Amino acid sequence: MKRTATAHWSGTLKEGKGELTTPSGILNNSNYSFKTRFEEGVSGTNPEELLAAAHAGCFTMAVGAALTQKGITGIDLHTEAAVSMEGLKITGVHLTISGSVAGISQDEFSAITKDAEKNCLISQALSIPITSEAKLG
Incomplete structure (x- = not known):
């Protein structure tokens, strides 16, 4: 069995943004970024x-x-x-x-x-x- 997910990133570390997607569709171009990772109150995951x-x-x-x-x-x-x-x-x-x-x-x-x-x-x-x-x- 193998499970997969994909990540896409555009831009610089602090100003860029990315999307995460899983084959199940639970994550579907879900937002993640430096801000969602290191700052409180920003919508998205990490x-x-x-x-x-x-x-x-x-x-x-x-x-x-x-x-x-x-x-x-x-x-x-x-x-x-x-x-x-x-x-x-x-x-x-x-x-x-x-x-x-x-x-x-x-x-x-x-x-x-x-x-x-x-x-x-x-x-x-x-x-x-x-x-x-x-x-x-």
Whole structure:
């Protein structure tokens, strides 16, 4: 299996702009630029936001898969991924997951999320510190 995306860029770094597109159409000439990457309140996306979205999705699916393998149904999960940067370096990702899961203790839920933190595909692809916290409720 191979997944693809395309990026187009026109202009200088600070004044230029780009578009990101995926075959699924979810991203279709989606705006990204220096301003969407480094300034607040500018409409558009950036690579770090997309990394956060990919990591949140992968991690949440990994937790859901582990719960499903335990025979648990009625799973409702929500994850926020926060990508930290210092200058031009990504220094870590923190995943916060909460959810409603019947028939599981907080300790079991935390153990499952710690495993997903280390073993989801996006976590495995990154060489930065990754942390997580889990809350049932």
